[in-house]
Amino acid sequence: MTKEPDVAEARKISPAVKLGLELGPVVAFFVAYLKLKGKTFTIGGTDYDGFILVTACFIPLLLICTGILWKLTGKLSKMQIMTAVLVVVFGGLSVWLNDERFFKMKPTLIYLIFGGLLGIGLLRGQSWLKLVMEEALPIQHEGWMILTRRLCFFFLGLAVLNEVIWRTQSTETWVYFKTFGLTAAIFLFFITQNKVFRDYGIEEDKDAPVEK
Structure with missing residues (x-):
């Protein structure tokens, strides 16, 4: 009888990959902000500064990385889920209200x-x-x-x-x-x-x- 592979073992990923998915969005946010700070962008007749634009890009990037992490490991911690939810809510409010x-x-x-x-x-x-x-x-x-x-x-x-x-x-x-x-x-x-x-x-x- 063939032994079933251990699910937890099969879901382990490289620590470097895990760290990259967790910290990658934060590093990208920082680098993008340094490049766009002090600049203003007009979109749909509304002016947005660099911080708001970077925040708008950070939200989907974080969700994508979190989704990849869940796909690779099969689970997410409560902290990761809560962080993603709050980023969407508060980041979305900042972009929507331009604040x-x-x-x-x-x-x-x-x-x-x-x-x-x-x-x-x-x-x-x-x-x-x-x-x-x-x-x-x-x-x-x-x-x-x-x-x-x-x-x-x-x-x-x-x-x-x-x-x-x-x-x-x-x-x-x-x-x-x-x-x-x-x-x-x-x-x-x-x-x-x-x-x-x-x-x-x-x-x-x-x-x-x-x-x-």
């Missing part, structure tokens, strides 16, 4: 939602972060609670920071902040949690007998 403020609000709402959801889980004595990242980070329950609590406050802090940046700084400054600042902040956050991973990490016992 860049809506798109700038998107990170604020994303981080408020993520921080709020983690907070609700904590009030219930649960780590909803564990449900999403347990396979990638095998740590004990106490570690998950500490990490979730810190990430909750971190997300809420990013929401506040995004509001301050886009309301007080230039569009170009905000684009740099969104492209590099937010990404670097999240990366540094997990780097600084090394002590939690070390103290509460669960090591697989390679010498444990295999159950029959």
